[in-house]
Amino acid sequence: MARPSWFDTIGLSPDSQEDGSGIKQAAENVKALIVQEVKNGIPSNRIILGEFSQEELYLCTSQQKGAGGATLSCLLPLCSSLTQGPISGINRDISILQCCGDSDPLVPLIFSSLIVEKLKTLVNPVNVTFKMYEGMMHSVNRK
Template identity: 40%
Template sequence: MAPGSNNVVIDAKDGNHTATIIFLHGLGDTGHGWAETFAAIKPSYCKLICPTAPAQPVTLNAGMIMPSWFDLMTLTHNGPEDAEGIAKASQSIIKIIEEEMSKHNIPAERILLGGFSQGGALSLHTGLRYSKPLAGILAFSCWLPLHKDYPDAFVQGNKEVPVLQCHGEADPLVPKMWGNMTADILKGFLKTFEFKVYRGMGHSSCNEELRDAAAFISKSLPPL
């Protein structure tokens, strides 16, 4: 299974696999970082896949090699972006989506994609541009990559894909301003979009956010 060798997979209970959640970690983390958290809130019929990004040099961190979905060059919203790396990472996630479809007979509309920070950015990029509408996109503490490409880059067939974007009011790494700008873009063309901000939360998660995520997952992936 792409993209890394340390992907975490938690199967649905009792073989009742009717939906899949794919959640992408942030910079420097692995698939293990969010697996336990999402295993606790996912419905029993959902399979959970938490892939691990490949290790590669990150310009923003002085070229240090670490798990990273794509290169990060700057912390400014109008700075240069690794368009080639973003496209490559997106294809690796699409391979996972399509493997669920082809090998496990899970249709795209029963696959929910999400992520935190850099992983959240990749989930937005991939889900909004994918050729088939997904069940939903869950975007934690992130931004919209290549934002200048929108709305032209948006696949019109995905306008009804629900998106829940969450951000900490006190995030020092991905400032809430980035979240605000992303929300301003997304609400312009998405039919079902919600942006939730959590008071006092930094670049992390909180119980309230996870409760909202659990409700979003249950609504987007109801039992069959």
């Protein structure tokens, strides 16, 4: 099931100002979707989040067990507000796949690399997989 979850991106550098309230609302929208799916009978530990050009914030802060996440050309907003060590609790061992293109003008490869390194400090590092696609811009394709 897809549900858009938006926030404003104010800048594209690691030290750019962020739309904190919009980012938190986007995470709440994801939470509401998961709560509804659990009410529909799907256990939260069977739900994998897939995101394009958004964020893994929900995966890193949720108190509900998730199955994992796949992210494409994503930022990690409010990164500085996240814990400085492994997340405690239920999602420490989730698997996360971070994908990006090396020609992405919106989320440059260096950002994706920084996000992967941050994710490895939050969850079990062996469960974080990074895939880079040569020549791919801020898009998805069938390759």
